[in-house]
Amino acid sequence: MAQYFDFEKPLLELEEKIAELKQFSQEKEIDLSPEIYKLMRRLVRLRKEIYSNLEPWHKVQIARHMERPNFHDYAPLLFEDFIELKGDRLYRDDSAIAGGIAIFQGTPVTVVSHVKGKDTKENIKRNFGMPHPEGYRKALRLMDQAEKFRRPILTFIDTPGAACDLGAEERGQGEAIARCLQSMSQYTVPIICTVIGEGGSGGALALGVGNTLLMLEHSFYSVIAPESCASILWKDPSKAKEAASALKFTAQDLLELGIADGIIPEPLGGAHRNVKKTAEGISSAIAQALEELQDHSPEALQTTRYEKLRNFGTIGT
Amino acid sequence: MLNNIFRKKRKYATVSSYQPKTTEAQEIANTSLESTSRLPDGLWVKCPKCGEALFKKDLVENLRVCTYCQYHFRIPARERLEHLVDPGTFEEWDRDLKTVNPLDFPEYEEKLAEASEKSDVSEAVLTGKGEISGFPVVLAINDADFMMGSMGSVAGEKIARAVERAIQLRYPVVIFSTSGGARMQEGILSLYQMAKTSGALGKLAQERLLYISVLTDPTFGGVTASYASLGDIQIAEPGALIGFTGPRVIRQTMRKELPSGAQTAEFNQDHGQIDMVVQRAEIPQVLARLLRVHQEGAKYGSVL
Numbered sequence: 094m095a096q097y098f099d100f101e102k103p104l105l106e107l108e109e110k111i112a113e114l115k116q117f118s119q120e121k122e123i124d125l126s127p128e129i130y131k132l133m134r135r136l137v138r139l140r141k142e143i144y145s146n147l148e149p150w151h152k153v154q155i156a157r158h159m160e161r162p163n164f165h166d167y168a169p170l171l172f173e174d175f176i177e178l179k180g181d182r183l184y185r186d187d188s189a190i191a192g193g194i195a196i197f198q199g200t201p202v203t204v205v206s207h208v209k210g211k212d213t214k215e216n217i218k219r220n221f222g223m224p225h226p227e228g229y230r231k232a233l234r235l236m237d238q239a240e241k242f243r244r245p246i247l248t249f250i251d252t253p254g255a256a257c258d259l260g261a262e263e264r265g266q267g268e269a270i271a272r273c274l275q276s277m278s279q280y281t282v283p284i285i286c287t288v289i290g291e292g293g294s295g296g297a298l299a300l301g302v303g304n305t306l307l308m309l310e311h312s313f314y315s316v317i318a319p320e321s322c323a324s325i326l327w328k329d330p331s332k333a334k335e336a337a338s339a340l341k342f343t344a345q346d347l348l349e350l351g352i353a354d355g356i357i358p359e360p361l362g363g364a365h366r367n368v369k370k371t372a373e374g375i376s377s378a379i380a381q382a383l384e385e386l387q388d389h390s391p392e393a394l395q396t397t398r399y400e401k402l403r404n405f406g407t408i409g410t
Numbered sequence: 411m412l413n414n415i416f417r418k419k420r421k422y423a424t425v426s427s428y429q430p431k432t433t434e435a436q437e438i439a440n441t442s443l444e445s446t447s448r449l450p451d452g453l454w455v456k457c458p459k460c461g462e463a464l465f466k467k468d469l470v471e472n473l474r475v476c477t478y479c480q481y482h483f484r485i486p487a488r489e490r491l492e493h494l495v496d497p498g499t500f501e502e503w504d505r506d507l508k509t510v511n512p513l514d515f516p517e518y519e520e521k522l523a524e525a526s527e528k529s530d531v532s533e534a535v536l537t538g539k540g541e542i543s544g545f546p547v548v549l550a551i552n553d554a555d556f557m558m559g560s561m562g563s564v565a566g567e568k569i570a571r572a573v574e575r576a577i578q579l580r581y582p583v584v585i586f587s588t589s590g591g592a593r594m595q596e597g598i599l600s601l602y603q604m605a606k607t608s609g610a611l612g613k614l615a616q617e618r619l620l621y622i623s624v625l626t627d628p629t630f631g632g633v634t635a636s637y638a639s640l641g642d643i644q645i646a647e648p649g650a651l652i653g654f655t656g657p658r659v660i661r662q663t664m665r666k667e668l669p670s671g672a673q674t675a676e677f678n679q680d681h682g683q684i685d686m687v688v689q690r691a692e693i694p695q696v697l698a699r700l701l702r703v704h705q706e707g708a709k710y711g712s713v714l
């Protein structure tokens with residue numbers, strides 16, 4: 094059973110009541126099915142209502158949920174044959190980023206993704222999905238190969254941010270990210286980026302320069318973590334909820350701001366409730382995005398991506 | 411050969427420049443990310459490194475470098491410009507681009523108004539073209555006094571336009587960075603200025619035009635992770651703090667003190683991130699020498 098969020102408390106109460114009634118009717122051998130049916134319908138209505146009125150801070154909780162599917166959950170459902178390739182050829186392999194080649198709906202592609210762990214042990218191994226420079230250099234190496242062999246690049250974004258320890262600084266975290274940004278803006282193959290969970294700042298953007306940016310319904314993508322924003326602005330990390338609203342970082346906000354191109358619906362209650370269904374949504378959205386780009390020449394793929402970047406931002410007159 | 415010349419020069423100029431004691435270096439690191447280039451009121455300024463009292467007028471005349479210990483104080487963009495370009499050659503661009511509040515972010519307008527009052531630039535970067543020892547260049551200079559040099563839509567746009575004009579003019583580009591990173595108040599739009607500026611510099615690179623990045627105190631976050639790190643040649647001022655993550659956050663993450671001198675220009679040079687550390691007074695001359703080698707007509711295979 095999935096863990097409950099605070100805002101799901103009314104659902105939990107209702108579910109408990111239904112379970113109680115069921116048990117009572119069994120024990121006492123009384124038929125309560127009309128009452129139970131009524132409550133179950135109310136449960137569905139309530140869940141729909143709650144999930145169509147989520148606040149940005151609720152989305153943060155969903156996107157960061159321990160049970161939220163990660164790249165390795167989706168890969169076998171999205172690809173016919175994902176072959177993982179490792180290492181940056183310079184220092185080591187960073188498992189906060191996974192990459193490789195695969196067949197996507199009959200087309201060879203290069204795939205790169207942040208990977209968060211699903212439990213504490215895996216999170217320590219993957220540094221909570223926070224890549225070091227070697228992770229970004231692995232991504233760059235694989236994307237350069239995509240350009241060489243003319244394969245579309247599919248990236249998946251799911252990170253709280255880039256690693257923030259001294260080792261990352263010593264090995265040039267800034268330079269590693271900057272090179273990804275520069276190269277991604279120059280490639281002449283299609284690049285489709287999909288935010289599947291948390292998009293945290295420059296560490297997320299390093300995989301986020303594409304022809305198309307898709308976002309899962311309850312994902313978010315922000316310049317700064319809401320907690321950090323609150324502690325800088327109001328010297329009070331507990332105001333993260335307010336910061337979450339001010340930063341306008343939900344999929345719906347980014348669509349409105351013209352940064353995201355499409356939102357992929359999640360099953361009611363979030364992606365973790367039905368991984369297979371979520372993967373189907375991702376798959377068809379990427380397929381559609383690739384189809385829209387199939388008539389573009391290599392030059393046009395580069396030019397339109399650059400034009401897109403050039404238009405981001407708001408300037409007054 | 412060239413390397414030797416540079417090393418000799420640097421040795422000559424900065425021989426005693428940066429041997430920070432632990433506590434002192436930490437202290438400088440602690441305070442410097444938040445403060446600006448503004449000097450305190452009064453006629454005298456105390457050097458944060460050696461503790462000497464400096465006559466403010468002398469300090470400004472000495473390019474804001476301590477005459478005793480070579481500590482580099484922050485310098486406003488216009489002051490830097492003055493001693494960088496040949497007199498009368500600078501033409502400023504896009505001064506009229508106006509910053510708005512695209513997300514209706516709380517208190518952003520107030521912060522912008524305050525920044526305009528505190529600085530004499532219209533945004534966190536000033537751009538234009540000018541000449542250095544007769545070599546034409548496109549310039550962008552961050553100003554720490556305007557919201558800590560942070561990059562919002564206008565700063566990103568000004569840099570991208572400057573780089574694109576450099577391509578049209580076939581001029582090299584020199585960017586002086588000093589910045590806390592992305593501008594939080596513009597949210598995701600600010601984040602994508604990193605991609606915009608890196609993309610423009612990618613085009614410049616495709617055109618085989620030179621880009622020199624000069625990193626000054628402090629350069630952090632989204633600026634380090636975009637234009638500041640993409641130079642063909644990376645120069646830094648002595649003692650400048652340069653990094654992706656700020657020292658306070660690293661300390662919190664690692665739950666221990668950073669080694670003395672961490673994230674300084676010298677640290678970055680030791681770790682292979684910087685070609686050379688150059689004293690402020692020497693920068694115009696070093697740039698001129700680099701520009702000379704990269705002159706348009708001087709490429710192998712073309713007629714000199």
Ligand SMILES: [Zn+2]
Nearest residue numbers: 457460476479
């Ligand atoms: Zn001094």
